[in-house]
Amino acid sequence: xxxxxxxxxxxxxxxxxxxxxxxxxxxxxxxxxxxxxxxxxxxxxxxxxxxxxxxxxxxxxxxxxxxxxxxxxxxxxxxxxxxxxxxxxxxxxxxxxxxxxxxxxxxxxxxxxxxxxxxxxxxxxxxxxxxxxxxxxxxxxxxxxxxxxxxxxx
Amino acid sequence: xxxxxxxxxxxxxxxxxxxxxxxxxxxxxxxxxxxxxxxxxxxxxxxxxxxxxxxxxxxxxxxxxxxxxxxxxxxxxxxxxxxxxxxxxxxxxxxxxxxxxxxxxxxxxxxxxxxxxxxxxxxxxxxxxxxxxxxxxxxxxxxxxxxxxxxxxxxxxxxxxxxxxxxxxxxxxxxxxx
Numbered sequence: 001x002x003x004x005x006x007x008x009x010x011x012x013x014x015x016x017x018x019x020x021x022x023x024x025x026x027x028x029x030x031x032x033x034x035x036x037x038x039x040x041x042x043x044x045x046x047x048x049x050x051x052x053x054x055x056x057x058x059x060x061x062x063x064x065x066x067x068x069x070x071x072x073x074x075x076x077x078x079x080x081x082x083x084x085x086x087x088x089x090x091x092x093x094x095x096x097x098x099x100x101x102x103x104x105x106x107x108x109x110x111x112x113x114x115x116x117x118x119x120x121x122x123x124x125x126x127x128x129x130x131x132x133x134x135x136x137x138x139x140x141x142x143x144x145x146x147x148x149x150x151x152x153x154x
Numbered sequence: 155x156x157x158x159x160x161x162x163x164x165x166x167x168x169x170x171x172x173x174x175x176x177x178x179x180x181x182x183x184x185x186x187x188x189x190x191x192x193x194x195x196x197x198x199x200x201x202x203x204x205x206x207x208x209x210x211x212x213x214x215x216x217x218x219x220x221x222x223x224x225x226x227x228x229x230x231x232x233x234x235x236x237x238x239x240x241x242x243x244x245x246x247x248x249x250x251x252x253x254x255x256x257x258x259x260x261x262x263x264x265x266x267x268x269x270x271x272x273x274x275x276x277x278x279x280x281x282x283x284x285x286x287x288x289x290x291x292x293x294x295x296x297x298x299x300x301x302x303x304x305x306x307x308x309x310x311x312x313x314x315x316x317x318x319x320x321x322x323x324x325x326x327x328x329x330x331x332x
């Protein structure tokens with residue numbers, strides 16, 4: 001009766017161990033990816049810091065170029081609040097170029113929802129958010145630049 | 155005298171035109187393509203543009219695709235990627251429609267009205283007809299519109315990622331217009 005080849009058994013054991021480690025690693029990566037969430041915008045470094053009006057002008061001048069530069073980037077925008085609009089249980093704030101009507105609008109992340117409600121029209125603010133890009137609104141016939149997950153710089 | 159009358163009439167007409175067009179830049183659109191196996195493909199866009207012309211009964215929405223905020227970074231990336239909504243190429247979703255029972259919606263009197271809305275929804279560069287109902291609440295000069303409907307992603311040439319994304323995707327819209 002043969003006891004089998006000890007060398008083959010050892011190789012098989014090694015292969016099974018490697019497969020096992022691979023499966024555990026893949027499961028860990030999948031778990032990480034699927035449970036991942038966006039970081040608090042307040043803790044993220046801004047790629048650009050801009051003033052509201054020149055920022056709007058950049059989009060008005062060359063929408064494609066401005067979108068390429070700013071979309072999906074974290075940007076700090078300094079400016080004066082022109083308008084506040086209700087948005088669900090919180091508010092959005094707008095900075096409007098009064099000469100053209102073009103505007104930047106900021107939707108806030110959950111962590112900043114309560115603080116955003118304290119803001120008033122005319123307040124000078126510094127807001128950091130994820131730029132969703134700018135489009136020429138066919139409805140309003142102005143440039144509309146959108147931000148999501150915004151945070152108020154203290 | 156004639157010139158003054160003309161200018162006055164023009165000013166009144168312009169004012170009336172603005173008064174009948176209610177707009178917001180903070181309409182909220184929720185997108186829910188979740189399945190029992192995957193709760194991740196859902197997002198909210200809080201900065202959609204919306205307009206209702208209360209005299210003509212026209213309704214329009216415009217949403218920047220990259221303004222849909224997902225909870226999960228990877229799903230958001232896939233959503234905007236070339237294999238799904240391709241937001242680089244098709245940066246907006248647009249709805250243009252009309253209230254077909256405008257006579258039953260009194261924008262001059264406070265109250266809540268059931269409006270029938272029919273129009274075309276353009277997503278991923280493809281336009282498809284959509285018919286839905288909307289609850290329209292009039293309160294003074296403010297109008298709140300709420301609607302929910304379902305779209306089939308495959309009719310917009312958007313895949314369902316091998317069943318991980320629900321082809322019957324729920325869309326809800328809330329707009330407070332002034």
